[in-house]
Amino acid sequence: MEVPILKQGAVLIATFQAALSDADLNQLRMGLVQQVVKFRSRAVIVDVTAMDVMDSFASRTLREIAHMIRLRGAETVIVGIQPEVAFAMVQLGLTLEGVATALDLEEGLAYLNEKFKTTN
Amino acid sequence: MAAVQEFHVAINSDQDIVIARQKGRAMASELGFSSSDATFISTAISELARNIVSYARKGQITLRAVQGSSRVGILVIASDNGPGIPDIQQALRDGFSTSGSLGLGLPGVRRLMDEFEITSQPGQGTLVAVKKWRQ
Numbered sequence: 001m002e003v004p005i006l007k008q009g010a011v012l013i014a015t016f017q018a019a020l021s022d023a024d025l026n027q028l029r030m031g032l033v034q035q036v037v038k039f040r041s042r043a044v045i046v047d048v049t050a051m052d053v054m055d056s057f058a059s060r061t062l063r064e065i066a067h068m069i070r071l072r073g074a075e076t077v078i079v080g081i082q083p084e085v086a087f088a089m090v091q092l093g094l095t096l097e098g099v100a101t102a103l104d105l106e107e108g109l110a111y112l113n114e115k116f117k118t119t120n
Numbered sequence: 121m122a123a124v125q126e127f128h129v130a131i132n133s134d135q136d137i138v139i140a141r142q143k144g145r146a147m148a149s150e151l152g153f154s155s156s157d158a159t160f161i162s163t164a165i166s167e168l169a170r171n172i173v174s175y176a177r178k179g180q181i182t183l184r185a186v187q188g189s190s191r192v193g194i195l196v197i198a199s200d201n202g203p204g205i206p207d208i209q210q211a212l213r214d215g216f217s218t219s220g221s222l223g224l225g226l227p228g229v230r231r232l233m234d235e236f237e238i239t240s241q242p243g244q245g246t247l248v249a250v251k252k253w254r255q
Contacts, residue, residue: 019138019142021135022134022137022170023134052162053141053145053166055163055167055170056170056228057170084156084160087156088156088159088232091160091228091232092167092228092229092231093227093228
């Protein structure tokens with residue numbers, strides 16, 4: 001299952017589906033970094049609202065995506081982690097340390113706008 | 121009470137991890153588990169199935185509806201004929217891993233579920249059985 005990546009100005013928005021396999025996640029990781037390079041994007045928003053399970057592999061992949069994109073000089077924001085998914089992640093001991101998170105897409109965009117303003 | 125429900129999911133690839141956790145969530149919802157408990161159950165299944173793929177390459181996840189004296193539960197059994205775990209105590213400690221994964225799998229699964237049992241012999245595979253009771 002492919003993850004659609006939407007380009008909105010300097011921001012790329014990737015929307016995760018519920019049933020992503022490890023192979024899908026790996027493909028997304030490469031795809032996102034390549035598109036950040038291609039479009040000279042300044043930020044990526046990963047919308048995980050539809051994800052009903054965030055296991056160790058998925059959260060590690062998200063952290064890797066964020067770190068790779070940071071090395072490109074762009075910012076990543078994870079948005080839409082569902083409350084029960086957050087609860088399960090805490091029980092599993094999974095953290096997204098060093099990765100920005102926001103409530104939803106709107107908050108994620110607002111966070112980035114604020115950030116771009118202060119760095120300009 | 122409905123008839124005994126049982127599902128087997130063969131685990132041979134990362135795609136099967138997704139199938140197993142979806143079946144687990146569907147069964148948990150059918151049994152009347154809350155949405156957050158169903159999330160715990162499917163997350164635990166995902167971790168157990170991933171251990172099978174990472175360490176044993178193939179195995180099986182069995183999902184079974186269980187009836188306690190006054191409550192309903194779900195039993196998840198992850199079994200494989202892989203290399204087994206030489207030191208179970210070590211594998212149950214947070215932060216331990218031999219396959220380069222996060223190594224939080226087993227202790228995390230234990231926290232997500234109500235009951236946890238593991239049997240493993242080097243060279244003879246691993247069996248993890250976990251239960252969650254409906255609140």
